[in-house]
Amino acid sequence: MIASRADWLLALPVLVPLIACALSAALRGRARAQRLVTGSAAAVMLLAAGALVAEVVRRGVIATQMGDWAAPFGITLVADLFSSAMVAITALIYAVTAVQAHADPGVRAEEGLWHPLLAALVLGVAGAFLAGDLFNLYVWFEVMLIASFGLLVLGGGRAQLDAAVKYAVLNLVATTVFLIAVGLAYGLTGTLNLADMARRMPEVPNQGAAAAVAFLLLAAFGAKAAVFPLFFWLPASYHTAAAPVAAIFAGLLTKVGVYAMIRAVTLVFPAGQDWMAPLLWAVAAGTMVVGALGAAAHWDIRRILSFLIISQIGYMIVGLAIATPLAIAGAVLSIVHHIIVKANLFLVAGAIRRAGGSFSLAQMGGLWRRDPWLGILFAVPALSHAGLPPLSGFWAKFLVVKAGFEAGWYVLAGVALATGILTLYSMLRIWIEAFWKEPPEGAAIVALAGRERWLVLGPVAALALVTLGIGLWAEPFAAFALAAGEQLAGRDAYIAAVLGARP
């Protein structure tokens, strides 16, 4: 069979970073050539992901079998609206972190390693979004994990080593739990293909074992997504990484866990076991509240932002717990919005560190007077993160809370709204301390200027424009999220696309 257009579109988001990883590893020591590789790979991937989204919007779910081994025996790559949107955002974050890293001294000192590791991380993330089979999902998780280990210790500070120990051990335990769940799921259903498993799981005679598999998968993905009570590795590690590394971690890594949770629950366990909804309810509420409270008690910008990642993961789990198409659409829009805004906030934190001389709120101030553009570029993602209209976060929260009220989940919707206020409190604290307060004596004052200023603030401005765009032209994005929610809740189109018209 000759590869069709859809086959290429599905393979490209994996092939491009794979080639970039191999090339930039071979070019180690030649920074200029490596930058060229990373830059062109990000551009090609962005175009390919855009074409993939267009193809999925036009034709519905598309799937391809690697090596032409028919499903469910071969390796399947699938894209529906949700996963194609995730791939597109991955490409966008790849591009902006690649640009900002040019100006980061910590990364520039280790450029030979940064380029291949970044490409490997993007490879793992894109592969996980397109994987149509549970074992491949595991392998992509591992690709992502080993690249993230390398990126986390890039620069090799002592705090980074300490952080990496906790990050590595807790994440390895989580992936091993995932592997055990994969083995048990295969034992129960005789298949690893997600679509095939979705058809066979309800027919499994031992539904107790099926529930155990569902629980193990939720626990493993939940640990990756940093949900309450499995989030400890995240605030222990993210604040130590170099600024561009923290941005790509904050944007993408936890969201792969949330993606896998949504995929597993909507596709393989859609009827939901009766324990699942209350469990997800408690997890969602705990995640939102603990994240927001943890953020309120810290004074380092990166620690505050790390806890706010956790709090926002809670909103996505709210959508999954309610599980109506509208709620899932809210979760999808939350993820899209959150990846952009969170990566942007960590990039801004890097810029604040450069301009204010510190990450600690106690040791800086007066940034508004010195650099109002930095203030505006912080305000856009910060207010969007807190869910203020007319920015993207408002629409994401609106869909989730509306779905909560429609489905009668009043308490959870109330917790979601209260969390928004706590988030706003943390953002205002950064604003008042870093931008309005008079700088304390001895605060380092560095002006961002020239080419460096463009490299640092350019990507931030680009992401802020995307946030504004989603907020002001919400209609097409909301329609896309609603269609994605319908598709995830419907699941027949996915199964049909993978398995074809099998008897």
Add this chain to the structure above:
Amino acid sequence: METLLALLFGLLLAAACYMLLARSLPRVILGLMLLGNAANLSIIAAGRVAGTAPPLVERGAQALAAGGSNPLPQALVLTAIVISFALTAFVMVLAWATWRAEGTLDPETLRRAEPPALPSTDKEAAAEAEARP
């Protein structure tokens, strides 16, 4: 055979949990290795141990004869072994680098990324705790 494998799986899992909770990084790494091997055993057991003959289809036949072993779990376990080998190697180097930098392998005293004084409601105290590299 499956019963035996299941019991062994439980034993390895219990030992892994015990080791993971130890206050010494080398023991924690041993715990991770045991956990990985427990996972591999569970895949073999879940894939049913139908036979021990190599899974080769005879010339002219369309399917595997009875008594052949299931090749798929073996392929999965092979992949998982390779992955866990790489990850274990990384974690061992990480522990070695930590020992060189900090002079201790007790996770309880490794608090450089999370100083004991944090989180704090007192801004000055928090700033001081954060300032220590």
